[in-house]
Amino acid sequence: MPRPPGHGPGFEVRRQKIIDIAASLFAQQGYAATSINDLGRAVGLAKGALYYYIGSKENLLVEIQARVMGPLLSRARQIADLDTDPLLRLRLLSESLLTIIFRRLDHIWVYEHDYRSLSGAELKTLLGQRSDFEQVISGLLAEAVDQGTFRAMPPRLATLQFLNLHNHTYQWVRTDGQWDAAFLSREYCATLFRGFGAPDHALPKLEEQAEAFKRDRPELPLDPEAGWNSLPATEQPAGPGSGSE
Amino acid sequence: MPRPPGHGPGFEVRRQKIIDIAASLFAQQGYAATSINDLGRAVGLAKGALYYYIGSKENLLVEIQARVMGPLLSRARQIADLDTDPLLRLRLLSESLLTIIFRRLDHIWVYEHDYRSLSGAELKTLLGQRSDFEQVISGLLAEAVDQGTFRAMPPRLATLQFLNLHNHTYQWVRTDGQWDAAFLSREYCATLFRGFGAPDHALPKLEEQAEAFKRDRPELPLDPEAGWNSLPATEQPAGPGSGSE
Amino acid sequence: MPRPPGHGPGFEVRRQKIIDIAASLFAQQGYAATSINDLGRAVGLAKGALYYYIGSKENLLVEIQARVMGPLLSRARQIADLDTDPLLRLRLLSESLLTIIFRRLDHIWVYEHDYRSLSGAELKTLLGQRSDFEQVISGLLAEAVDQGTFRAMPPRLATLQFLNLHNHTYQWVRTDGQWDAAFLSREYCATLFRGFGAPDHALPKLEEQAEAFKRDRPELPLDPEAGWNSLPATEQPAGPGSGSE
Amino acid sequence: MPRPPGHGPGFEVRRQKIIDIAASLFAQQGYAATSINDLGRAVGLAKGALYYYIGSKENLLVEIQARVMGPLLSRARQIADLDTDPLLRLRLLSESLLTIIFRRLDHIWVYEHDYRSLSGAELKTLLGQRSDFEQVISGLLAEAVDQGTFRAMPPRLATLQFLNLHNHTYQWVRTDGQWDAAFLSREYCATLFRGFGAPDHALPKLEEQAEAFKRDRPELPLDPEAGWNSLPATEQPAGPGSGSE
DNA sequence: AATGAATGAGACTTCATTCAT
DNA sequence: GATGAATGAAGTCTCATTCAT
Incomplete structure (x- = not known):
């Protein structure tokens, strides 16, 4: 979206380069911790000239997130519209999502960490896009349940597992590693398709065991904070019968 | 650990309350976007009195993260040391982790989003604790692979799937909803145990199909950004000779 | 000056001890850089109790300076009133002044460095005392000039040389060294009495030489800043006749 | 040394002007008591613009002291290297030192009073320069002793007397007065050269008299604080048996 | 006599943004 | 197109002082 009417031919090119560098800095140091001065130094431009290109700092955030969500949503819809097995479409969509995570890792960091720095209108747009993307996935999962490939389960739960598994990847992935999208x-x-699909006999005793454990071992509660205050200390109050006698 | 030499009985109580409120504000607005003034207003205390309790803003971050990681790591080790099936221990550990996510959702938000605001020494401590926790899980997964319950797979990959699935939960979970830990x-x-365990015949054709798709449909690449510049624009020349003919 | 009417017997004792410690801290860190908290920690008293004794921080400064100037001025007057040779009285006064510098080095540091932190009324008192002390010395020096022991010189100049020599001592003196008052x-x-007394023939040529130097070596001015900007650089502008020809 | 990469031609000029004004304010009110706001008001610039020039408040201190010590040390070494009588060189160096005291009285005040506000690294530099300057003087004085012009005396003591006399001058000197450097x-x-040089017969009886006084008049001790507690108070019991009998 | 708790002004510093040139 | 200079709000933190208990 070129703002002022009338710009030289190099304007958009340079503008895109600046956003690239901004994404990299934001990813490394965080949006709040990156000053316009930092950006200027990295770009090799004084602050005044920078504003000619970027409009405002917040606008950089908008652009970075548009770069991620625009193509992703567009491609997701294309894939979802294919006329094939829902599992295949989920598999393709998965790779598509992971591809952009690998390629635009900087942008994803910013996208995941700093979206709350957006103001009302922009934030609303972003949340809408997120929701749209979720619905594409929900639809495919529902198809797979409907056709019996997956066992019945709350549809939102399946969606969230799909998203958890994929979206958290940016936290540890390395673009120079051995794994690719x-x-x-x-x-x-x-993992997901086997996990969603296998009939319910695979892990019969596990839940029984878990129930038994919780019932029989009250002194070891699963809540990590239960009795936390007294854990490191040893001042067991010397109940009856203890001590010398 | 009371900092200045003398403190009244109510000091620690109030201090903990202030950390509670800080965690809530940080979770809502982000650490960087929450000022000490905001916190003072929320607590009902002037800035000076606040510093009497908190020491520094960064120290709040340290305390919040210690509250999460201390109990969690302690409990995780207790569970890992139990003399039972590794699957059961993984299941218990999973519930333990989810329990603290549900109970301390504020803290988890801060923990996940703002850990980079920590300075060198504190950050090192935190990353060490994260790594310790990962190793507990890795150990249990390795046990399950060794005893043949899970199929062979890169051990780190299994760990990361476990963590992805659990750790991303804070992003959407609602403590007032129908689901619990x-x-x-x-x-x-x-999902995970079936996904990890099922023999390799379950999804035979899927990968073949995916390969075929990528080979046969080059005009629909999985990379969301491929050809992105020309997609949203309308100047698709749609010249003669394009498309199948 | 005991302030509130009615104080236990230990009040004044403790008060003096607190002023001792305050002088020590002020001397080490400076008045501005020493907080009431620092003082409380050093004294072993909470802030509230401290104020019961000290009244205010500035008041400590007043007390510290009174401790120095009170005894000194009193003793100086006693010595000046003795019925002996002015040189002997100057010698005794010198030792008296150096004795308090050695014994109360802390106080002297504060006295010399932080008197400008005093507010109007207190500052006026202090400057008056300083002036009184100077006049005692001036009087003795005038006596020595009048009786011909010293050569004629501007009386204020002699006084200031006496004070310079003594008063700057606190900057480097060590109470644990080999020298005493x-x-x-x-x-x-x-040094002073010989310097003031010797007839004017002792250093005949020195001033002539100095005049000659200043006249004959204009390229080495005594003003350290003369030509300072061009000193480190070598860009001598290549005046006429220099260079190749 | 321009800090940020680019600066206009007026930058350094204005920067020097700001340091001038800062030195003046620091000299009048002290470094700690002068706020950046005060400086901004005096300069006619808002806080932000001020920091564009100064970097930090402490940096002003560094610059002020460099302005004094740089030229002074440089010139002192030039003078010490001259091929003339050490007395002449001391005389020239004395005038050089006094010249900068007269010209940069503001800076000298700051230099003498607030050097302890410097942080570790900067403080070390400064103390090193002071020590270098002292050594130049010590060397010249040692030359004069060696050639027999001065009587034998502890070399450091001669140096300190030279420095006391000169360095304390800033305390009272007036640049608009009748005296110049x-x-x-x-x-x-x-004073110094006669005092250092005169043979040892000049003041024969003085020290004998002083000894006698201290021996014969114990009720008038030179220590100003001896018996101080009872002096100003009126509760002198003056009981029987006190005093000489 | 003493304490812990609270206050509010003010300190230094950073930063996004604007604008004349 | 680009720059250096300027602004003013806001941020974190310190500190002398007061006061109920």
Whole structure:
């Protein structure tokens, strides 16, 4: 969206380069911790000139997030509209999502960490896009349930598991590592589709055991904070019968 | 650990209350966007009195994260040391982790979003604790692979899937909803354990199909950004000779 | 000056001890850089109790300076009133002054460095005392000039040389060293009295030489800043006749 | 040394002007008591613009002291390296030192009073320069002793007397008065060189008298604080048996 | 006599943004 | 197109002082 009417031919090119660098800095140091001065130094431009290109700092955030969500949503819809098995479409969509995570890791960091720095209108747009993307996935999962490939389960729960598994990847992924988007997609889908699909006899005793544990071992509660205050201390109050006698 | 030499009996109580409120504000607005003035207003105390309790803003971050990681790591180690099936221990650990996510949702938000605001020494402590927790999980997963319950897979990959699925939960979970930690743990473990365990025949054709798709449909690449510049624009020349003919 | 009417017997004792400690802290860190908290910690008293004794921070400064100037001025007058040679009285006064510098080095540091932190009324008192002390010395020096022991010189100039030599001592003196007040007094007076007394033929050529130097070596001015900007650089502008030809 | 990469031509000029004004304010009110707001008001610039020039408040201190010590040390070394009588060189160095005291009285005040506000690294630099300057003087004085012009005396003691006499001058000197650096230098050197040089017979009886006084008049001790507690108070019991009997 | 708790002014500093040139 | 200079709000933190208990 070129703002002032009338710009030289290099304007948009340079503008995109500045957003690239901004995304990189924001990802490394955080949006709040990156000053316009930092950006200027990295770009090699004084502050005044920077504003000629960027409009405002918040606007950089908007652009960075548009870069991620625009193509992703567009491609997701194309894939969802294909005329094939929902599992295949989920698998393709998974790889598509992971591809952008690998390629635009900087942007994803910013997207995930600093979206709350957006003001009302922009935030609303962003949340709408997120919701749209979720619905594409929900639809495909529902198809798979409907056709019996997946066992019945709350549809939102399946969606959230799909998203958890994929979206948290940016936290640890390395673009210079041995894994790529195709590999991770294969693995994630293998886990999810088997996990969603297998009939209910696979892990029969596990839940029984868990119930038994919780019943029989009250002194070891699963709540990590239960009795936390007294854990490190040893001042067991010397109940009856203890001590010398 | 009372800092100045003398403190009245109410000091620690009030201090904990202030940390509670800080966690809530940080979770809502972000650490950087929450000023000490905001906190003072929320607590009902002037700035000076606030510093009497908190020491520094960064110290609040340290305390919030210690509240999460201390109990969690302690309990995780207790569970890992139990003399039972690794799957059961993973299941219990999963519920333990989800329990603290449900109970301390504020803290988890801060923990996940603002840990980079910590300075060197404190950050190192935190990353060490994170790594310790990961290793507890890795150990249990390795046990399950060794005893043949899970199929062979890169051990770090299994760990990361476990963590992705659980750790991203804070992004959407609602403490007032219908789901609780025990339910989510049941579902997550069902997905993961079936996904990790099923023999390799379950999804035979899927990867073949995916390969075929990528080969046969080059005009619909999985990379969301491929050809992105020309997509939203309308100047698709749609010249002669394009498309199948 | 006991302030509130009615104080226990230990009040004044403790008060003096607090002023001792305050002088020590002020001397080490400076008045502005020493907080009431620091003082409380050093004294072993909470802030509230401290104020019961000290009244205010500035009041400590007043007390510290009164401790120095009160005894000194009193003793100086006693010595000046003795019925002996002015040189002996100057010598005794010198030792008296150096004695308090050695014994109350802390106080002297504060006295010399932080008197400008005093507000109007207190500052006026202090400056009056300083002026009184100077006049005692001026009087003795005038006596010595009048009786011909010293050569004629501007009386204020002699006074200031006496004060310079003594008053700057606190900057480097060590109370644990080999020199004491009596030794320094002997040396200072030896220098001053010989310097003031010797007839004017002792250094005949020195001033001639100095005049000659200033006249003949204009390229090495005594003003340290003359030509300072061009000193480190070498960009001598290549005047006429220099260079190749 | 321009800090940020680019600066206009007026930058350094204005920067120097700001340091001038800062030195003036610091000298009048003290470094700690002068706020950046005060400086901004005096300069006619808002706080933000001020920081554009100064970097930090402490940096002003560094610059002020560099302005004094840089030229002074440089010139002192040039003078010490001259091929003339050490007395002449001391005389020239004395005038050089007094010249900068007269010209940069503001800076000298700051230099003498607030050097302890410097942080570790900067403080070390400063103390090193002070020590270098002292050594130049010590060397010249040692030369004069070696060639027999001065009587034998502890070398450090001679140096400290030289420095005391000169360095304390800033406390009372008036740049609008009748005395100038050349005059004071003449007088100081007359005092010091005669005082250092005169043979040991000049003041024979003085020390004998002083000894006698201390022995014979114990009720008038030179220590100003001896018996101080009872002096100003009126509760002198003056009981029987006190005093000589 | 003493304490812990509270206050509010003010300190230094950073930063997004604007504008004349 | 680009720059250096300027602004003013806001941020974190310190500190002398007061007061109920």
